[in-house]
Amino acid sequence: QVQLVQSGAEVKKPGASVKVSCKASGYTFTSYHIHWVRQAPGQGLEWMGIINPSGGSTSHAQKFQGRVTVTRDTSTSTVYMELSSLTSEDTAVYYCARLLPPNVYWGQGTLVTVSS
């Protein structure tokens, strides 16, 4: 079965960077784009970016331009999302997801807490 398994919770200081991983299994890794979506505590869903695992091309929300880097490793079927220059407003649960309907899959989420 399709699974997206994310790395564990992180605590970071303001100004630091965080790198979250998302390991895919149960399907052909290069056949589906992977999205990153985040959700701050008590808030809505915020789309961050997308990667095509086949060629590695990416696209990001304008809000995150220059601060987010999404990469992939086809040898391990893993996608990475790195967010730099963290502030307290980046405290959120970060999800990777395959968002192409009708078969949508989400990772379990990774809580990133930014605190001094």
Next chain:
Amino acid sequence: EIVLTQSPGTLSLSPGERATLSCRATQSVTNNYLAWYQQKPGQAPRLLIYGASNRATGIPDRFSGSGSGTDFTLTISRLEPEDFAVYFCQHHGNSPCTFGQGTKLEIK
């Protein structure tokens, strides 16, 4: 970028009642690529509707989606206790794949 605005922000209803949630886009949604998700606390969102009106696998038929262009609606015909949650619409066409801000459906 397509901005999606959901209304109302909170909807208070009783089990057995009908719920109507709205999602309005700032420009026409390509091919009506509009999805609806349900999210409960501590869980990832669950896909309910895609392509504006297609129910996802395993979704009860009390959930239905309608609309086209810039105006879309999610209807829950008779609310069950498990339906009280937060609902998001999403544009699932070309990136950026934006989300609405959500409608909280709460028990009256």
